[in-house]
Amino acid sequence: MYTSSYYVSTQVLGTLNIKWDPQVFQTNSQSHFGNKIKQDWSDHALWWEQKQQWLLKPSWTLDKCGIHADARLCLTPQHKPLQLVMPSSIVLRMRVCFSSPVFRTIMGICKLLNIRRPEELSLLWPVEEKKKKKDKDVGEEVYDITCAPLPSTGTIPKLANGMPAFFAETPETEVVYKILAVSQPAPAPETIAKLYRTTNIMEKAHINSRWLDSSRSLLQQGVKENDKLILRFKYYTFHDIIPQADVVRLTQLYEQSRWAILLEEIECTEEEMMVFAALQYHIGKVSLTEQSVASCPAMEDLDSALQCLEVKMEGESSADDMLETMTAPELHDYLKIFRPKRLTLKGYKQYWFTFKDTTISYYKSKEESSKEPIQQMNLKGCEVAPDVSVAGQKFCIRLLIPGPEGMNEVYLRCEHYVCSGQFRPNESITWQ
Numbered sequence: 001m002y003t004s005s006y007y008v009s010t011q012v013l014g015t016l017n018i019k020w021d022p023q024v025f026q027t028n029s030q031s032h033f034g035n036k037i038k039q040d041w042s043d044h045a046l047w048w049e050q051k052q053q054w055l056l057k058p059s060w061t062l063d064k065c066g067i068h069a070d071a072r073l074c075l076t077p078q079h080k081p082l083q084l085v086m087p088s089s090i091v092l093r094m095r096v097c098f099s100s101p102v103f104r105t106i107m108g109i110c111k112l113l114n115i116r117r118p119e120e121l122s123l124l125w126p127v128e129e130k131k132k133k134k135d136k137d138v139g140e141e142v143y144d145i146t147c148a149p150l151p152s153t154g155t156i157p158k159l160a161n162g163m164p165a166f167f168a169e170t171p172e173t174e175v176v177y178k179i180l181a182v183s184q185p186a187p188a189p190e191t192i193a194k195l196y197r198t199t200n201i202m203e204k205a206h207i208n209s210r211w212l213d214s215s216r217s218l219l220q221q222g223v224k225e226n227d228k229l230i231l232r233f234k235y236y237t238f239h240d241i242i243p244q245a246d247v248v249r250l251t252q253l254y255e256q257s258r259w260a261i262l263l264e265e266i267e268c269t270e271e272e273m274m275v276f277a278a279l280q281y282h283i284g285k286v287s288l289t290e291q292s293v294a295s296c297p298a299m300e301d302l303d304s305a306l307q308c309l310e311v312k313m314e315g316e317s318s319a320d321d322m323l324e325t326m327t328a329p330e331l332h333d334y335l336k337i338f339r340p341k342r343l344t345l346k347g348y349k350q351y352w353f354t355f356k357d358t359t360i361s362y363y364k365s366k367e368e369s370s371k372e373p374i375q376q377m378n379l380k381g382c383e384v385a386p387d388v389s390v391a392g393q394k395f396c397i398r399l400l401i402p403g404p405e406g407m408n409e410v411y412l413r414c415e416h417y418v419c420s421g422q423f424r425p426n427e428s429i430t431w432q
Helices: 102-113 171-181 189-194 201-210 247-262 270-294 297-316 319-325 417-423
Strands: 007-010 014-016 044-048 053-055 072-077 079-085 091-097 121-124 142-144 228-233 330-338 349-356 359-363 375-378 383-389 394-403 406-413
Touching (some): 072 079, 091 102, 102 121, 228 247, 375 394
Parallel strands (some): 007 072
Antiparallel strands (some): 079 091, 330 406, 359 375, 383 394
8 A cells, every 4th residue: 555645625624635545535534634623524525626527436446536646636515505596586595416417406406496397497507797787786685595404315305384394494494485486576677677688699599508418517517616507497398287286386487488578588479478468467466365365264264164065965965866956057038040941031030949958949929938839959969050240240050950851950140249148159069
């Protein structure tokens, strides 16, 4: 056994001499560490600066790893603080793994934040500071969650009050989770105007060059401790979306879409923007009223009453009994009927119509509805199609009723749109 000088840099110890020994990573701990430093070194590993490589196989000797006399090894923690910009523009400071591939690092981030399907997300570098249009007087708020425990692989995170157990421990961390899970109000137009946005095709294409390689670690790609990275949805193919379990996932996906439209990162038509604006208005109203509705005693009483009713109905009768006791709804109104025939000069004629089950019956007047109908039409196998023109005040329903001689064509005409909305379907259907 012989000794050679290797330099292992640590934040605490400075430079150490390592013994060249068949037992890899065996340091002269008695002479250098002693009992002066009491620290948990289980998260530390060796980083080979020249090769940009982690030495993560403790069973290998230094000789087998290819370490030579001029090698510079850094003893550094594998998990370090990192500033993470979420899709909602919220900045989190959290510990992430610098030694695993980026894909596994994202899995740990998503497990901590209770985001399923981590394969949809990736990390990218932020825009250079010199290109940003930002207000230097306003500081960016950073939410520190570096005290969160490191997520272990292969385990399901424990939930408390609908959130990961860590966030439910203190009021401060609970506020952070609610910020991630609830859509925040849109900033002022003046604030949006100061944000950086792409101005040409070249800058938009440059966005894709800022994505990190998912197969390499953060340290291999030049990411340092406390650097700022952006977490974004990269692959727009979403599977297995469950609103109850994907609260943070859906909120961040919505926020990314909103900011992409506001900052003109994606191109969309005016109609698409109007639809998204309507969704944004609805989501904003729900976000503002969610807390008040959840704490409303009347809503709690209503929920308990519905649960009691459900239990009572389940205990008294089965589904078949309920169907037998249910009565089919009926529609009544004055309609005009027309049967197109060859060489006919007759037009629409008004009658009192009754729709029940799968039959339409019509009478001479409302007073005679208790007597025998003039005719009863069975709608089984009937084709029904709307024939409506609001501009021309035309509200008709076209029926093709099967008969012995083929399909019989019948038109029903309503006097106003309200009556038409009760009887007519939204699209062509075939009555089975």
